[in-house]
Amino acid sequence: MEAIADFLDSLVGGVDLVCYSLAIGSLFWGLFVLRPWCNNDGYTSALLDKTIALFYKGGFALAMIQLFKIILKIWMMTAILGKWPFPEFAETTQFTGGLIRTVLTLLLAGYAYLHLRKNPFSKQHWLIAGFIAIPMIVSGAWLVHAAGRFENQASLMTLTVAHQLAAAAWVGGVFQLVNIWFLRRHQLVPAELWPIMLKRFSVFGMASVAMILISGLPMALQYIDTWNGFIGTGYGNLLMVKIILLCMALGFAWLNRSAVLEFSASGNNHALNNRVPYYIEAETLVLVILLFTAASLASQPPSIDIPHLTAAWQEVLNTFAPRIPRTTSPTHEALIAGEAGRVAIVGQIPSPAATAWSDYNHNIAGIFLTTMSFIAMLSYMKRLPSAFSLFDRYLPLTKYWPFGFVALGIFLFFRSDAETWPLGPIGFWESTFNNGEVLQHRIATFLVLGLGVIELRARMTKDATSKLPFVFPILATFGGLMLLTHSHVGFQAKSAFLIQVGHTLMGVFSLVLASGRWLELKLDRPGKEIAGFVSVAALFQIGLILMFYREPLY
Amino acid sequence: MKSLFQLSLLTLCLLQIEAVSAHAVVTDYSLKIAPIHANQAEKVELTFNSQVELGLSQIFLVRKGDQHELLKATKGQKNGLIIVEVPPLAPGDYAIRFKVFAADGHLTEDVIHFAVSQ
Numbered sequence: 001m002e003a004i005a006d007f008l009d010s011l012v013g014g015v016d017l018v019c020y021s022l023a024i025g026s027l028f029w030g031l032f033v034l035r036p037w038c039n040n041d042g043y044t045s046a047l048l049d050k051t052i053a054l055f056y057k058g059g060f061a062l063a064m065i066q067l068f069k070i071i072l073k074i075w076m077m078t079a080i081l082g083k084w085p086f087p088e089f090a091e092t093t094q095f096t097g098g099l100i101r102t103v104l105t106l107l108l109a110g111y112a113y114l115h116l117r118k119n120p121f122s123k124q125h126w127l128i129a130g131f132i133a134i135p136m137i138v139s140g141a142w143l144v145h146a147a148g149r150f151e152n153q154a155s156l157m158t159l160t161v162a163h164q165l166a167a168a169a170w171v172g173g174v175f176q177l178v179n180i181w182f183l184r185r186h187q188l189v190p191a192e193l194w195p196i197m198l199k200r201f202s203v204f205g206m207a208s209v210a211m212i213l214i215s216g217l218p219m220a221l222q223y224i225d226t227w228n229g230f231i232g233t234g235y236g237n238l239l240m241v242k243i244i245l246l247c248m249a250l251g252f253a254w255l256n257r258s259a260v261l262e263f264s265a266s267g268n269n270h271a272l273n274n275r276v277p278y279y280i281e282a283e284t285l286v287l288v289i290l291l292f293t294a295a296s297l298a299s300q301p302p303s304i305d306i307p308h309l310t311a312a313w314q315e316v317l318n319t320f321a322p323r324i325p326r327t328t329s330p331t332h333e334a335l336i337a338g339e340a341g342r343v344a345i346v347g348q349i350p351s352p353a354a355t356a357w358s359d360y361n362h363n364i365a366g367i368f369l370t371t372m373s374f375i376a377m378l379s380y381m382k383r384l385p386s387a388f389s390l391f392d393r394y395l396p397l398t399k400y401w402p403f404g405f406v407a408l409g410i411f412l413f414f415r416s417d418a419e420t421w422p423l424g425p426i427g428f429w430e431s432t433f434n435n436g437e438v439l440q441h442r443i444a445t446f447l448v449l450g451l452g453v454i455e456l457r458a459r460m461t462k463d464a465t466s467k468l469p470f471v472f473p474i475l476a477t478f479g480g481l482m483l484l485t486h487s488h489v490g491f492q493a494k495s496a497f498l499i500q501v502g503h504t505l506m507g508v509f510s511l512v513l514a515s516g517r518w519l520e521l522k523l524d525r526p527g528k529e530i531a532g533f534v535s536v537a538a539l540f541q542i543g544l545i546l547m548f549y550r551e552p553l554y
Numbered sequence: 555m556k557s558l559f560q561l562s563l564l565t566l567c568l569l570q571i572e573a574v575s576a577h578a579v580v581t582d583y584s585l586k587i588a589p590i591h592a593n594q595a596e597k598v599e600l601t602f603n604s605q606v607e608l609g610l611s612q613i614f615l616v617r618k619g620d621q622h623e624l625l626k627a628t629k630g631q632k633n634g635l636i637i638v639e640v641p642p643l644a645p646g647d648y649a650i651r652f653k654v655f656a657a658d659g660h661l662t663e664d665v666i667h668f669a670v671s672q
Contacts, residue, residue, distance in 0.1 A: 069659075073659060076661055077610055077655065077661065080653055080661055080663070081610065081611075081612055081653060085610055088607065088609030088610050089610060091609075092607055092610070092655075092657070092659075093657060094657070094658075094659040143658075143659065144658070145577055145604075145656075145658035145660070146658075147657060147658055148577070148578070148604035148605045148656050148657035148658035149603075149604060150604075150605070150633040150634060298577075299577055299660055300577065301577050301578070301579040301603060302603070305579055305581050305603035306579055306581075309579075344620060345616045345620045345649050345651065345665055346616050346617060346618050346619070346620060346647050346648060346649050346667070347618055347647055
């Protein structure tokens with residue numbers, strides 16, 4: 001239960017930021033982009049209803065999440081400390097600040113639901129909502145990790161709030177664009193509104209990104225004081241991921257802007273209606289993951305505080321150095337013999353067998369993934385280079401590459417839990433239902449097997465309306481999200497960070513895999529093929545990271 | 555499709571549970587420059603990078619065989635300073651294990667190893 005509580009705590013941070021973006025981003029959208037009181041652009045009541053619904057639903061969800069965070073903290077403290085945390089917890093900033101923010105958020109959402117919803121074209125009501133939002137936004141300053149710091153506390157709290165506000169404006173605006181596209185597709189708003197809103201948001205989005213950078217840079221300089229701190233700590237590593245994701249999102253934003261400019265110049269709306277909506281969907285995917293990464297970053301110790309735990313850039317690079325994969329495993333007896341010493345707190349003895357066991361599992365999984373993704377890349381080719389043309393007739397077979405997931409699932413079933421059946425003495429059912437970790441591994445194995453079968457069927461199906469193909473990118477997104485949001489290793493040994501850095505990079509590639517496959521399913525040619533190829537190429541990169549993986553002995 | 559999506563989310567959430575971790579870290583501790591002497595009570599100073607809610611924190615002495623003993627801790631004069639009272643110890647290997655609640659709302663667990671010699 002303790003582990004579940006802790007996991008939920010980090011996951012809830014991301015959900016909190018998504019809800020905040022939905023509520024505050026929608027408010028900004030109404031005030032600065034939509035400006036309903038002007039009503040020059042043929043706004044419909046359906047548009048205003050939906051826009052405001054996103055606003056108050058985001059607000060109510062945020063209030064619930066805020067309250068849930070407090071309950072979760074109580075649960076965590078009870079589980080971890082083994083005692084009821086009151087009355088001490090009632091005196092903390094987290095408790096009082098959290099409750100105040102919940103009430104203020106409820107006020108904002110309540111006003112939007114009770115008054116703004118009934119007066120959607122009234123400038124006065126939008127402005128009042130804006131004023132009600134101010135204390136709620138400000139109250140958030142006491143809940144960010146700058147609040148616990150000793151130096152430059154006020155300026156860091158202010159910068160964090162400004163950073164969150166700018167991000168919410170951008171992400172919330174993108175949510176609203178998806179909403180407008182949905183309404184346009186169902187002919188609930190005039191078709192002309194789509195390019196108008198895209199153009200207007202383009203300027204607003206650029207201002208938001210500028211604000212994100214202006215507020216983010218001083219914070220980064222405050223929390224990271226050396227290049228090694230940027231490259232060799234969990235905090236720096238996640239910041240780097242945030243920068244990569246920001247660049248990806250800006251790439252999609254640039255494609256959207258180019259399409260808008262092309263439409264303005266030529267009147268050709270093909271890209272505007274057949275590509276931009278799907279770029280925005282992919283951008284949304286990236287931005288949501290970015291928010292979860294930001295939440296994870298907020299729970300990391302800043303690099304400046306852990307110089308003794310910082311890895312040198314050479315050590316980080318060495319993590320990815322190509323090497324011969326381990327294809328032989330230590331015996332099961334050797335692994336079990338070293339376990340007691342490995343997990344001891346006092347008198348810990350590193351277990352070379354456990355490290356080799358882990359390396360073997362990772363490396364073999366990497367061989368599975370590189371092989372299947374290489375075959376997947378071949379499936380995008382119509383013919384092979386002339387030297388290999390003899391094998392052209394086998395190219396149609398490459399579409400069966402997802403079968404590799406099935407083989408990987410079988411491998412994981414045997415190797416994940418050495419102490420249980422079929423390798424260890426503990427029975428299958430006994431281990432599955434009496435040990436949370438084993439249960440998780442069993443579910444993972446089942447998931448990988450299922451993913452192989454689903455993706456195989458998805459690529460075989462002739463039904464153009466089938467939803468089955470979307471399962472793969474959805475699962476890949478969540479896989480990436482989990483890899484990126486569970487990078488809490490900054491305070492642990494440097495070796496733990498060096499393990500984590502590879503997993504973080506795999507998280508980024510998982511996102512490329514997911515968004516590439518998503519676009520492949522949505523776009524027309526030639527973007528479809530390009531996105532599909534990029535997607536499986538990302539899977540190949542994940543395979544390489546796993547194939548060369550080496551766990552430090554500790 | 556919707557239920558499949560929800561099931562996927564739940565499954566993936568459960569697959570990723572990891573150890574407790576968070577933001578407050580020990581940036582300095584007195585054991586580095588002042589080792590504990592055998593068979594006499596000592597005070598160990600831990601300096602954290604963040605404000606710590608002591609009422610919601612626990613600090614343990616861990617002996618060989620991973621036996622835990624709760625230690626008394628008080629706040630020091632400086633920001634982030636926590637003073638831990640360590641009982642008389644025989645020569646050997648020990649660890650200080652702490653679970654602290656930082657002012658930013660994060661719970662941290664960590665271990666500091668040390669040895670006592672004659």
